[in-house]
Amino acid sequence: MGTVSKALLLLQFFDRDRPLLGLSEVARLAGMNKATVHRMLTELQAMGFVEQVGAAREYRIGPAVLRLAGLREAAFPMREVSLPVLRRLADVTGETAHAGLLEGTRLAMLSYAYSSRHGTRVMMDDAGVLPLHATASGLALLAFGDPALTDAALAAPLQRYTAGTIIDPGRLRQTLETIRQAGIAESLGGFEADVHGFAVPLHDQSGTCVGTLAVAAPVARMTDTLAAAIRTELRAAGQELSGLLGAGAQQAEGLRHAG
Amino acid sequence: MGTVSKALLLLQFFDRDRPLLGLSEVARLAGMNKATVHRMLTELQAMGFVEQVGAAREYRIGPAVLRLAGLREAAFPMREVSLPVLRRLADVTGETAHAGLLEGTRLAMLSYAYSSRHGTRVMMDDAGVLPLHATASGLALLAFGDPALTDAALAAPLQRYTAGTIIDPGRLRQTLETIRQAGIAESLGGFEADVHGFAVPLHDQSGTCVGTLAVAAPVARMTDTLAAAIRTELRAAGQELSGLLGAGAQQAEGLRHAG
DNA sequence: GAGGGCCGGTTCATTATTCGAACCATCGGT
DNA sequence: ACCGATGGTTCGAATAATGAACCGGCCCTC
Missing domain, CATH: 3.30.450.40 (GAF domain)
Known part of the structure; x- marks a missing residue:
């Protein structure tokens, strides 16, 4: 599986019950090395797909998806x-x-x-x-x-x-x-x-x-x-x-x- | 720039004026090799971020962003x-x-x-x-x-x-x-x-x-x-x-x- | 107060993946 | 029929990703 797919897969672990996830938690859920997950989340964050919040520096879905969803609906x-x-x-x-x-x-x-x-x-x-x-x-x-x-x-x-x-x-x-x-x-x-x-x-x-x-x-x-x-x-x-x-x-x- | 970032960058070329883009067009806009862009779009498609439509097999933003946008708004x-x-x-x-x-x-x-x-x-x-x-x-x-x-x-x-x-x-x-x-x-x-x-x-x-x-x-x-x-x-x-x-x-x- | 367990984060030799020039088939226009 | 563009594919070379091991900090228990 390509690197892009692996990174996007991480986004699937966020859900209604778990809108916020820590680095180690995402790595556990994905069955991937923490360093690898950190690198991927860092890139997703740079592109606005996730953001880190709070003292515990947890991740949540970022704002970039809002425009894309609007674009999707428009198209x-x-x-x-x-x-x-x-x-x-x-x-x-x-x-x-x-x-x-x-x-x-x-x-x-x-x-x-x-x-x-x-x-x-x-x-x-x-x-x-x-x-x-x-x-x-x-x-x-x-x-x-x-x-x-x-x-x-x-x-x-x-x-x-x-x-x-x-x-x-x-x-x-x-x-x-x-x-x-x-x-x-x-x-x-x-x-x-x-x-x-x-x-x-x-x-x-x-x-x-x-x-x-x-x-x-x-x-x-x-x-x-x-x-x-x-x-x-x-x-x-x-x-x-x-x-x-x-x-x-x-x-x-x-x-x-x-x- | 990492591979994940490059791939996500491709999504930015879709906009209100250009909701549909062909492979060669995306490659031109991104300044990247067509084979590279094709591989990235294929992975984005597999994960639901883009989809190919029509006889000309153009790409548009896919449905995966809808759930993520809903999740983002919920969080x-x-x-x-x-x-x-x-x-x-x-x-x-x-x-x-x-x-x-x-x-x-x-x-x-x-x-x-x-x-x-x-x-x-x-x-x-x-x-x-x-x-x-x-x-x-x-x-x-x-x-x-x-x-x-x-x-x-x-x-x-x-x-x-x-x-x-x-x-x-x-x-x-x-x-x-x-x-x-x-x-x-x-x-x-x-x-x-x-x-x-x-x-x-x-x-x-x-x-x-x-x-x-x-x-x-x-x-x-x-x-x-x-x-x-x-x-x-x-x-x-x-x-x-x-x-x-x-x-x-x-x-x-x-x-x-x-x- | 010390120790342990977990967290987020980092490093770099090794490994895996990506890259892209060159090629192919197809289609539409002249 | 030819040309130029398209989407798509290949594979040796080049680059990026990987992950074991490590770090400092925080919280909890003894």
């Missing part, structure tokens, strides 16, 4: 394009709708929308990462995404988050086959005990699965009627969003010709 | 913290307010707010980069920031954007001295002929100038009264925002102790 407004679809889906179902994006071997939260119909709701985290085997979104990715991703994910040790988390690879493969036939993934308490999740794949214009669209509701108010409605609306919204994302890609092609 | 919500201050400043002055962040040797747009008081307004670009010598924000950075940055900026060839752009280093140094004494930078048509801009520096908790807060108005409706009001409100808002940003840094320190 290919996935978040902006997805938000109206998510809002409508949340309104129609009365539950939380969210979109995730495949990033390497992980599923990163792209955007989400809440419904104000109820006093409780399933909450989402900005910049959150969802496990693949334990959420509806993750299962959708495994079912409809690159088989190599699926093989790799199921070969790794799988973490149990709740009593409802399936961690047996054989059972998961059966589950994935059921999902493929249904065209929609469901997870009942796989990641959080009281959440019932539904997800469909999002495809780019070449048909490749690049993300997921999902609805998450508290188990307590799930009924057969609500579940059926979620499935119907989610399928339709998924097709719509895949179409919009594909159009965005075509628009990029158009931009070039116009330029 | 240190500069954009979120600045928006209320910007909105209030825009409301009170009736003109466009914007905040910029120093990124290496450039000033990147952080966030902005418009006023709806008039039918026209000075427009801003997401992910825009402002020239240092030709805008009020840039001049504020040069006046109050690191003298090394100022020396480097004035030593480089300076681009004339309008008839009002000062490109003589000597005159610019005089202008910067005036700005230091006034505590506020003003640029009349330096970057866009019909825009009058005002800016103050933003400091982090150590007192280092890290960005700017600015108001931009069309020249056509500038009056002495409006200019005086903008100066007053901008100074106050600048102090407020510097304080908030400093508090955010202290909060990061607090987060660590709580963890």
Whole structure:
């Protein structure tokens, strides 16, 4: 693996639960020599991708990503394009709708929308990462995404988050086959005990699965009627969003010709 | 310069005017060998920082920055913290307010707010980069920031954007001295002929100038009264925002102790 | 107060990776 | 058909990265 890739890999250890990391901690997480990690973090810092703060001189993600994220949205407004679809889906179902994006071997939260119909709701985290085997979104990715991703994910040790988390690879493969036939993934308490999740794949214009669209509701108010409605609306919204994302890609092609 | 820095440098060539770049174009802009650039872009792509699109296989910024930007805002919500201050400043002055962040040797747009008081307004670009010598924000950075940055900026060839752009280093140094004494930078048509801009520096908790807060108005409706009001409100808002940003840094320190 | 364990940070001989001139196939324009 | 540009690839030479060992400082325990 090249040096650039190794350095960028370090950025993946920062997450919602660990926005601040010390040098030794990053080295431990990355399984790399502290001197090597120090050198890489120093370069990332010089370019604005991380910064050191506080008396303990811990690192956090730096400001350079803000402009790049703005540029990314300007060039290919996935978040902006997805938000109206998510809002409508949340309104129609009365539950939380969210979109995730495949990033390497992980599923990163792209955007989400809440419904104000109820006093409780399933909450989402900005910049959150969802496990693949334990959420509806993750299962959708495994079912409809690159088989190599699926093989790799199921070969790794799988973490149990709740009593409802399936961690047996054989059972998961059966589950994935059921999902493929249904065209929609469901997870009942796989990641959080009281959440019932539904997800469909999002495809780019070449048909490749690049993300997921999902609805998450508290188990307590799930009924057969609500579940059926979620499935119907989610399928339709998924097709719509895949179409919009594909159009965005075509628009990029158009931009070039116009330029 | 290390390999990681060189690779990340490539990301800086993407901008609002050039969201899509071909391999040879990036190599030309970077002054690097095409094989080298290809290898670096391939690694950046593998890590999700760029992606190739279209028949011409051009590159654009990839999705990995979205999560990192979300993480950055979650850890240190500069954009979120600045928006209320910007909105209030825009409301009170009736003109466009914007905040910029120093990124290496450039000033990147952080966030902005418009006023709806008039039918026209000075427009801003997401992910825009402002020239240092030709805008009020840039001049504020040069006046109050690191003298090394100022020396480097004035030593480089300076681009004339309008008839009002000062490109003589000597005159610019005089202008910067005036700005230091006034505590506020003003640029009349330096970057866009019909825009009058005002800016103050933003400091982090150590007192280092890290960005700017600015108001931009069309020249056509500038009056002495409006200019005086903008100066007053901008100074106050600048102090407020510097304080908030400093508090955010202290909060990061607090987060660590709580963890 | 001393000792131990951990932290962030540094050094430099050794090792691994990067570099880039030269080449290739393809495409569009003349 | 030819030319100039593109994206992409190769591999011997050159350069940069690596990491074991070390340093000073801080905090905790005895």
